[in-house]
Amino acid sequence: MIISHIRFQVKYLGQSDARGLWGIKHTRKPVDLMVAAAKALPPDQILPIVKLTISVDGVHLETVDQGTRRSEFDRMSVFFNIESISYGVQDLVYTRVFSMIIVKDNADVKGLNPFECHAFVCESRNAARKLTYSLAAAFQDYSRRVKELQASQDSWDIVRRHIAGDKQILM
Numbered sequence: 469m470i471i472s473h474i475r476f477q478v479k480y481l482g483q484s485d486a487r488g489l490w491g492i493k494h495t496r497k498p499v500d501l502m503v504a505a506a507k508a509l510p511p512d513q514i515l516p517i518v519k520l521t522i523s524v525d526g527v528h529l530e531t532v533d534q535g536t537r538r539s540e541f542d543r544m545s546v547f548f549n550i551e552s553i554s555y556g557v558q559d560l561v562y563t564r565v566f567s568m569i570i571v572k573d574n575a576d577v578k579g580l581n582p583f584e585c586h587a588f589v590c591e592s593r594n595a596a597r598k599l600t601y602s603l604a605a606a607f608q609d610y611s612r613r614v615k616e617l618q619a620s621q622d623s624w625d626i627v628r629r630h631i632a633g634d635k636q637i638l639m
Contacts, residue, residue: 482586
């Protein structure tokens with residue numbers, strides 16, 4: 469299945485360190501912490517609304533202008549390359565919540581935890597499911613493209629070896 473751009477409007481719960489690459493066991497604690505923090509917000513403070521766009525290249529987040537609000541999320545725009553996303557899931561406890569684990573590329577050098585869990589509240593559990601399926605489709609498309617690229621590189625390697633072999637024979 470090839471997807472182009474699928475857009476969702478969601479509330480951004482935030483991000484928290486995750487302990488591993490994939491699996492709901494690594495999103496459970498971060499999601500619980502983010503939901504608890506959101507529930508503890510003062511009544512006049514709301515979660516930022518973001519446009520989450522899934523494409524074959526990755527996930528783009530951009531805040532939706534809410535007019536009157538001023539916060540650190542007023543102009544958030546970030547792109548997560550499909551290669552940096554290791555996992556995405558609809559939460560089993562909070563069924564309107566979608567979370568994903570991002571592998572930070574600079575963490576290895578600095579000795580930091582490389583796994584980051586980002587979580588979002590969807591308008592319904594069905595929307596969270598669709599978001600999860602859309603990311604799964606992007607993963608499948610990425611996997612297909614990687615396999616095709618490897619196959620074409622393998623073909624070129626065979627041709628190069630054959631040509632190199634012919635040159636050696638001709639010499």
